[in-house]
Amino acid sequence: MDEKASVTIHDIARELKISASTVSRALNDNPRISQATKDKIKSLALKMGYQPNIIASNLRNQKTNTIGIVVPLINRHFFSSFISGVEDVAFASGYNVIISQSNDLLEKEKKIVQSLFSNRVDGLIASLSMQTNEFDHFQLFTNKNIPLVFFDRVVPELEAHKIVVDDFAVGFKATQHLIDQGYRRIAHLAGPTVLNTYHDRMEGYKEALRKNNLTVEDELIIFNRLTRMDGQEAIKQLLALPHPPDAVFCGNDTSALSMMVYMKKIGIRIPEDFGLIGFSNEPFSEVVTPSISTLQQPAFEMGLKAAELLIREIETKNKTQNYQTITMPTELVIRESSLRNAPRSA
Known part of the structure; x- marks a missing residue:
């Protein structure tokens, strides 16, 4: 036998002078085969390097035991923690x-x-890109009743399970904290509001200003992709205004860090002259100086819940069910970058 060729159940059967059907049953732990025969067949299969044809088996069963995950950026702590869950x-x-x-x-x-659909994954978990403003590609799954779960950045129009946080409350909480620290002209660096995530955070920011009798000013709201370069360009734009802000609530920690680096370079003191709060609690936000105030999502727990919902639906024969939108809690993590009114030690 050619050593490079894949070993089949027929090769094992020929070696043991038994039928291929007996080998197949033994490898699948059929109770009709004695334990002694199973052990002999499995031992030889291991020695010969036999590998079952998973693809053929999946095609027969119409199930791949594979799920897909699509995230915007794997190198963000939130998404990597979610994937771990x-x-x-x-x-x-x-x-x-x-x-x-x-x-x-x-x-x-x-x-x-489209590739995951073509490869017949049993279900899909997804968070939208910042550019996503059409959803036909996800309807490939919904049209075929293939389970689909969205998280963080979701599609309101599609019927699917959704795992989210209360982004309106996030925006309100961050802005209210800055106001409580004595900042009065607060800017907001927002992501594209085509996504409800960023739209709702912005509305929470606005509501906190209104509640505290502060004016909502369009010139203090900047929309971009929240990259490091976007953060730097945004703070330059804000500081160049005739009446620049004294604080910013950023849509993520990456843009907040780049703002802080630029302001330190030109001599603006944080938090004495300028308050800063990010979002997502990236690991670097705790170790930089000053440390960055932020909001933390329970990413790992969101991943656990998303997978539980998806797998439960995959394994449920009756696909008609009520889809859930699960709102997870967020935590305001107060650090040095926004703590202008820190209590003084005695």
Whole structure:
């Protein structure tokens, strides 16, 4: 036999001078086969390097035991923690996970989703790119009743499970904290409001200003992709205003860090002259000087819940069910960058 060729059950049967059907039953632990025969067949299969044809088996069963995950950026702590939560549940349930990132690009997201559909994943967990303003590629799944769960950045129009946080409350909480610290001209660096995530955070920011009798000014709200360069350009734009702000609530920690680096370079003191708060609690936000105030999402727990919902739906024969939108809690993490009124030690 050619050593490079894949070993089949027929090769094992020929070696043991038994039928291929007996080998197949033994490898699948059929109770009709004695334990002694099973042990002999499995031992030889291992020695010969036999590997079952998973693809053929999946095609017969119409199930791949694989789920797909699409995230905007894998290198963000929130998304990597979320993926860890999904993998814990998936592994324990016998599922493999295919992880892809859209790089916040709609066209790449569309190709990834179409590829996962073509490869017959049993279900999909996704968070939208910043550019996503159309959803036909996700309807490939809903049209075929293939389970779909959205998290963080979701599609309100599609019927699917959704795992989110209260982004309106996030925006309100961050802005109210800055107001409580004595800042009065507060700017907001927002992501694209085509996504409800960023729209709702902005509305929470506005409501906190209104509640405290502070004016909402369009010139203090900047929309971009929240990258490091975007943060730097935004703070330059804000500081160049005739009446610049004295604080900013940023849509993520990456842009907040780049703002802080620029302000330190030109001599603006944080938090004495300027308050800063980010979002997501990236690991670096705690170790930089000054440390960055932020809001933390329970990413790992969101991943656990998303995987539980998806796998439950995959394994439920009756697909008609009420889809859930689960809102997870957030925590305001107060650090040096916004703590202008820190209590003085005695």
